[in-house]
Amino acid sequence: QSVLTQPPSASGTPGQRVTISCSGSSSNIGSNAVDWYQQLPGTAPKLLIYVNNQRPSGVPDRFSGSKSGTSASLAISGLQSEDEADYYCATWDESLNGLVFGGGTKLTVL
Amino acid sequence: EVQLVESGGGLVQPGGSLKLSCAASGFTFSGSAIHWVRQPSGKGLEWVGRIRTKANTYATEYAASVKGRFTISRDDSKSTAYLQMNSLKTEDTAVYYCSRRTCSGGSCFSDYWGQGALVTVSS
Numbered sequence: 001q002s003v004l005t006q007p008p009s010a011s012g013t014p015g016q017r018v019t020i021s022c023s024g025s026s027s028n029i030g031s032n033a034v035d036w037y038q039q040l041p042g043t044a045p046k047l048l049i050y051v052n053n054q055r056p057s058g059v060p061d062r063f064s065g066s067k068s069g070t071s072a073s074l075a076i077s078g079l080q081s082e083d084e085a086d087y088y089c090a091t092w093d094e095s096l097n098g099l100v101f102g103g104g105t106k107l108t109v110l
Numbered sequence: 111e112v113q114l115v116e117s118g119g120g121l122v123q124p125g126g127s128l129k130l131s132c133a134a135s136g137f138t139f140s141g142s143a144i145h146w147v148r149q150p151s152g153k154g155l156e157w158v159g160r161i162r163t164k165a166n167t168y169a170t171e172y173a174a175s176v177k178g179r180f181t182i183s184r185d186d187s188k189s190t191a192y193l194q195m196n197s198l199k200t201e202d203t204a205v206y207y208c209s210r211r212t213c214s215g216g217s218c219f220s221d222y223w224g225q226g227a228l229v230t231v232s233s
Binding site for chain 2: 044
């Protein structure tokens with residue numbers, strides 16, 4: 001079981017907006033910033049969102065992140081077929097003294 | 111261009127040892143913490159551990175699942191980090207990634223990842 005809780009799957013049609021949630025606790029999300037990683041099939045994870053809501057250069061502004069209390073979310077607007085991937089949230093956990101990940105959400109573009 | 115390249119993966123018997131390398135280029139390696147993350151086939155990401163910089167006394171932390179069996183080290187002169195894995199178990203079978211940690215405003219994140227190295231523990 002992952003320390004951070006994500007829905008195992010999400011889906012949407014092209015052009016739609018989808019959100020992926022990430023739930024934690026006071027020792028992780030409640031204390032530290034959240035990052036989001038995108039993993040396309042057969043490839044390494046790629047940084048998508050850092051420090052809750054910052055986008056690295058090259059990441060489209062269709063992707064946005066937010067955090068409130070012990071939860072965070074990733075929103076993808078204007079869904080495109082190339083967004084079909086696994087998405088992971090991550091943050092530092094003060095109690096475990098380690099990095100923790102969500103279980104991952106498989107996004108399907110219908 | 112920032113690059114991280116893992117090597118050293120392969121097939122090893124239960125109870126055996128293996129050492130992975132993570133060769134870095136395109137940035138000042140000595141100034142970055144390095145994390146190792148693994149991913150069993152078809153499953154999610156699991157943090158393995160990290161090594162900090164010289165300024166932070168090369169401190170290491172490990173996940174409970176590998177503590178006492180795995181050791182992370184680095185050679186800044188070679189811009190390379192290592193993951194020494196001992197007493198390997200079948201459940202250690204996974205693709206192992208190294209990543210560079212960058213910090214901004216007091217928060218850190220993995221902004222670059224290697225391509226991964228497959229470790230298979232099987233008799």
